[in-house]
Amino acid sequence: MLAEALASVAGDMLSIKVFSTTEAGRDPYTLNGVEVVPSYERGAASYSRLLDVLAEHGGVDVLHLQHEFGIYGDTPAIIEALLEARAERLTRAAVATLHTVYHPRGVEKGLETRLSLYERSFLLDSIVVHSVLQEFELASQGAPLERLHRIPHGTSINSYVETPRQKLIELLGLPGELQRARVLAVPGFLRRDKGLATLLEAFSKVDDPAARLVVAGEPQGRGSEEVARLLEEYEAREPRLVVLRRYLSSREVLYLSALADLIVLPYEDRPGKYSVSGILHLSMGSLKPIVGTRVPRLVELYQLAPRMVVRPRSPGELAAKIRWVLQNYDETIPYMGQVYSYAVRTMWPRMARRHLSLYQSLLAAS
Template sequence: MEHSIKKVGLVSRYPPVHCGVAEYTKMVVSALRSLNPRLEVYVFSTDEAGNEAWQDELGVHVIPCYPRFASDYSMLLNALSEVSVDVLHLQHEYGIYGMGREVINALSKAKEEGLAKKTVVTMHTVDHPYTERKDTLKFQASLNSVDAVIVHSPLQEFELQIQGVEAPRLHRIPHGTLINPYLCYTRSYLAKSLGLQDEFSGVVLAVPGFLRRDKGIDVLLDALEMLRDMRFTLLIAGESKDPKVHDLVSASTSAKTIIMEKYLSSDEILRVVALADAIVLPYRDRHGAYAVSGILHLSMGGLKPIVGSRTPRLVELYQFAPRLTVPPGEPGELARKIAWLVENYDYAVAYMTELYGYAARTQWIRMAHRHLKLYQNLLTCSSI
């Protein structure tokens, strides 16, 4: 007998908290509600934005019930006792939930007490044995205690499989993509909507997203120093997460650089991408970690050329547009690739066709359908 899914609970950060996982969860929820408006969705969130429960514009019940890096999830279980859900789905990131098993134990207890029929974990970051934070490997060894584990890339899937997570429990569902709704707007309109003057010259290169050391901003600035004779405008747009990166960006005196140093919502990032001619993602590899870039997917939806480094977070770019990737930490290589892009822009647009096709195939509505199908299969089967 098929069990129809009626209630889903997501354990995750959620806007207005400034976080990529929070934005990801809202995108998933929006698509789930579009597919099934009668689906009740509860987000059991951190208390970073306050302790009061509320209902957002999507009809999602947001219940703050634990702090970041919590060691006690009794308030989560108390909240679940009021609503109980068919599927309890954790959006896990080590920077939110830490490396301990407490949150996994809470999921197991929720199932034991009948507060959730099935439990699911999405691993936004998977560490491999070369990681410097060895406790993450112990956490990953505990994933067989949940009903399903979702990952975003084959690298993550096979790493967990090698570490002993049972293969039938693993499900690869790519990060969702939103086809940019601002592509038909003029650059002047988009600049004004972002509070910018329309002072762009040449090719506009954008670097959107949080400004951290692993984003390779220093490498990009060094690369552009080698391209002083080229007509371009660099738009750096995002909230600084590191004082050293803030100082580096602030010290840029190039008239070709425009800086928007503030938190950008997904909607604002979409406008930045639509305004640009190309996106540059000169990321460094995070030592011992596999993840997938949400900014890459926001950029893919803009149907613009993307130049990026060959790192695990950008594995999809390397897979579908390898000629536009460069080794990480190599400003000379990056400068040559940007120069090639500017000189061969129309060819670069055509070359990206395969990546654009991937963007269409991974639209949020499609990825939400795969989530719903997984939930339904878990409820239908007594075990995986």
């Protein structure tokens, strides 16, 4: 999304190339107007091949890594490649966006190795994070403040919010009874850390006959069998639960968010892990009320609309909050005003301009 937004904002003044993994093949291709150059394997032990590809392309002015542990593994190997690219003058500025930041007292396996990645990243020209929690955690670990920049995750305004409800129901293949229902939705992948057990128990306590909870997607990750079994158990005894058991495309997730009267994000974060939810930004862009939990992934919701946040793993609190929203819907909409304003302020073109400004300042100083 960032590359596309940069291309739309900068136009011909900027040449953008995405050096990606080889999962989609090894031949270069163009995606939404952006050149993609497959350059390395996912989780590689070394990224020397990236340096070779950079040399073949004559180097770049700014080399910006979007770091995910699921792609690059626990080691600092990819950071070392960025530092080497700068040393070999294959780039004038090396930047990394760290999508996940860990506290030293976290509970993740391989935590010490991941913390060493942060230490090496402090040598880059700039480190970008998305939340205040990530910003101050890295600062406490020694990140130079002059190199540490917080740029919020980008938001897309859902273009389907004006689509007639019946059309959205048909596009998703959902029951026609949802036309007259009060729809609660959980967008995104079905994983154990999404708090599905808490939500299902909470929904069983919401005594609104018009309410329907739509759970759509495929169980993923560790505990996927447990999630699938949980859904089957609740579906057998809760007629208001609607389960759509299939993978949803990005567009279908937008359909579901546009259909919802209330979006519920009952997340459960592991201790010492700081990230930002892309689904939260998608939900904000759908301009619907959102109920979430008080976890780092949803810190922006907690900052902007604290009354819409409950403790994680608290089905009683979550049920009470859902009931309150359904009973006071007309009051909830104006209360969410700051969230909707934030969605507009963090639209992708605006965040692209923030990145472009950062690149320009780094190049001016190089």
